[in-house]
Amino acid sequence: MSTTAPSVIIGRQPIYDRDMNVYAYELLFRAGGENASGVTAENADMATSRVINHAFMELGIERVIGEHIGFINLTRSFLLSDDPIPFTQEKIVLEVLEDIEIDQPLLDAVKKLVYQGYVLALDDFIYNEKLAPLVKMAKIIKVDILDVDAEELTKHVNELKRYPVRLLAEKIETREQFNLCMQLGFELFQGYYFCRPSIIKDKPVPENHLKLFKIIEKLQDPDVEFSEIERLIMQEVGLSYKLLRLLNSAAMGLRRKVDSIQQGLIILGLKAIRTWTTLIALNAIESVPPELMTNALIRAKMCERLAPNYGFSEQTGFLTGMFSNIDVMIGIPMDKLMNSLPLNGELKLALTQRGGPLGQLLDIVIAYEQGQWDNINTQEISLETLSDIYVEATEWTIQTKTVL
Numbered sequence: 001m002s003t004t005a006p007s008v009i010i011g012r013q014p015i016y017d018r019d020m021n022v023y024a025y026e027l028l029f030r031a032g033g034e035n036a037s038g039v040t041a042e043n044a045d046m047a048t049s050r051v052i053n054h055a056f057m058e059l060g061i062e063r064v065i066g067e068h069i070g071f072i073n074l075t076r077s078f079l080l081s082d083d084p085i086p087f088t089q090e091k092i093v094l095e096v097l098e099d100i101e102i103d104q105p106l107l108d109a110v111k112k113l114v115y116q117g118y119v120l121a122l123d124d125f126i127y128n129e130k131l132a133p134l135v136k137m138a139k140i141i142k143v144d145i146l147d148v149d150a151e152e153l154t155k156h157v158n159e160l161k162r163y164p165v166r167l168l169a170e171k172i173e174t175r176e177q178f179n180l181c182m183q184l185g186f187e188l189f190q191g192y193y194f195c196r197p198s199i200i201k202d203k204p205v206p207e208n209h210l211k212l213f214k215i216i217e218k219l220q221d222p223d224v225e226f227s228e229i230e231r232l233i234m235q236e237v238g239l240s241y242k243l244l245r246l247l248n249s250a251a252m253g254l255r256r257k258v259d260s261i262q263q264g265l266i267i268l269g270l271k272a273i274r275t276w277t278t279l280i281a282l283n284a285i286e287s288v289p290p291e292l293m294t295n296a297l298i299r300a301k302m303c304e305r306l307a308p309n310y311g312f313s314e315q316t317g318f319l320t321g322m323f324s325n326i327d328v329m330i331g332i333p334m335d336k337l338m339n340s341l342p343l344n345g346e347l348k349l350a351l352t353q354r355g356g357p358l359g360q361l362l363d364i365v366i367a368y369e370q371g372q373w374d375n376i377n378t379q380e381i382s383l384e385t386l387s388d389i390y391v392e393a394t395e396w397t398i399q400t401k402t403v404l
Contacts, residue, residue: 008029008030008387009029009030009373009383009384009386009387010027010028010029010064010387010390010391011027011028011029011368011369011371011373011387011390012025012026012027012028012064012065012070012394013025013026013028013190013370013371014190014194014291015071015168015188015189015190016188016189016190016194016291017187017188017189018182018187018189020194020289021290022068022290022291022294023068023069023188024065024068024069024070024071024093024188025064025065025068025069025070025071026070026071026095026190027064027065027070027071027072027073028371030373061087061091062398063391063394063395063398064391064394064395066398069090069091069092069093070087070091070092070093071092071093071095071121072092072093072094072095073095073096073097073123074094074095074096075100076100076101076106079096079106079109079110079113080105080106080109085113085118089116089117089118089119092118092119093118093119093120093121093139093140094113094118094119094120094121095121095122095123095142096110096120096121096122096123096134097123097124098122098123098124098125098126098131099124102130102131102133102134107133107134110134110137111137114137119139119140120134120137120138120139120140121138121139121140121141121142121168122134122135122138122140122141122142123142124142124144124147124170125141125142125143125144126143126144126147126148126156135160135163135165136163138163138165139165139166140165140166140167140168140188141160141163141165141166141167141168142168142169142170142190143156143157143160143167143168143169143170143186144170144171145169145170145171145172145177145181146171146173150180153180153184154184157184157185157186161185166187166188167184167185167186167187167188168186168187168188168189168190169181169186169188169189169190169191170189170190170191171190171191172189172190172191172192172193172194173191173192173193174193175193177191177193178193192370194291195292195295195325195328206330209285209330210340210341211236212236212239212281212282212284212285213340213341214341215232215233215236215239215277215281216277216278216281216282216319216322217319217341217343218232219232219274219277219278221315222313222315224270226262226265226270229261229265229270229273229274229277230261230262230265233261233277234261236281238284239277239280239281239284240261242280242284243261243264243273243276243277243280244258244259244260244261244264246276246280246403246404247264247267247268247276249403252403254267261273274315275318278318278319278322279297279400279404280404282296282322282329283404285329285330288329288330290401292325292328292329293329293401294397294401295325295369296321296322296323296324296325296326296329297322297393297396297397297400297401298321298369298390298393298394298397299321299322299324299325299362299365299366299369299393300317300318300319300320300321300322301318301321301389301392301393301396301397302321302365302368302369302386302389302390302393303317303318303320303321303324303361303362303365304317304318304321305317305389305392305393306361306364306365306381306389307320307361309361309381310357310358310360310361311357312346312357312358312361316346316347316358317361319343319347320347320350320351320358320361320362321362321365323341323343323347323351324351324362324365324366326351334351334352335352338351338352346358350362364376364377364380364381364386368383368386368387368390369390
């Protein structure tokens with residue numbers, strides 16, 4: 001009798017260090033299937049077991065987090081079970097929610113994992129004395145800064161400084177909150193603020209960016225000729241140099257040296273050259289935080305996969321995802337950018353107002369990315385399908401960034 005691997009909905013959220021580098025990803029997950037809409041205790045236990053014992057063992061956790069560390073929430077039932085954790089201690093941080101029932105069996109189970117070398121993090125943490133036994137075993141404490149005001153947060157941090165732990169501020173939504181947490185000595189940070197624009201309203205669009213945007217837009221034209229693609233790439237010396245260097249890198253695995261853009265077009269085909277040139281062009285934008293580029297790449301690949309379902313070409317989908325956070329990348333309002341970019345009306349409507357079918361597609365991708373899974377209309381597309389596409393897009397992005 002064969003068994004089918006249980007379905008799991010998977011996502012991730014970045015955790016940053018004080019230099020704004022990605023330190024780790026928190027893994028978001030829950031059980032798939034028809035009854036997965038509500039996150040009950042039973043559902044959470046089921047999701048935890050499925051993720052750890054099935055999904056990541058078959059999927060390969062590297063497909064989701066690459067070389068980074070993964071934070072995984074563990075339920076009380078899982079901690080008290082004999083289920084193994086099939087990851088090396090260096091790859092995973094085990095999170096325990098602060099509202100978990102604390103008794104001797106739980107403390108013994110956590111102590112066993114710590115003794116085995118796993119790093120323990122306490123999640124959504126508000127300090128009180130009954131949690132002291134867990135705090136003494138923890139290496140990282142996550143503080144939900146929206147649960148307390150600035151004065152309480154300061155007192156809270158001072159209490160925790162008695163212990164040799166790293167403090168992680170979560171749910172940061174504004175620059176002011178981030179600055180306060182930096183001043184208080186937090187070492188790690190998580191929240192939507194890091195994906196949002198820091199926009200200068202009157203900042204002009206740099207001329208070199210406009211050139212790159214025009215090349216990118218032309219590359220997505222389904223009727224563009226090989227000769228036009230070659231001309232566009234060749235007119236930007238830096239772009240053609242980087243593309244030829246990429247084509248001849250070990251990562252591409254080509255058996256023969258590529259001496260010209262024309263030769264690359266013949267060997268790889270128009271679609272591959274179009275994609276790589278677009279990525280190189282966007283990667284050339286100065287001072288773009290790496291995670292914003294990662295975010296754009298994942299969205300681009302997801303939109304590319306989903307676009308035909310909404311009546312659009314894969315190229316239009318890719319461009320929609322790729323440009324979806326261009327305002328964040330260069331710090332200029334999206335509506336101002338759209339006045340300078342030679343994009344079609346449907347694409348501009350999607351990017352500025354999330355309007356039209358293309359905007360609906362982008363909304364779905366962003367909702368999935370942010371773990372807002374209950375906001376997705378599963379009559380149109382299942383969460384299981386989105387999860388598969390998300391994992392594929394994330395793996396593709398991890399591989400792509402190694403050669404950009």
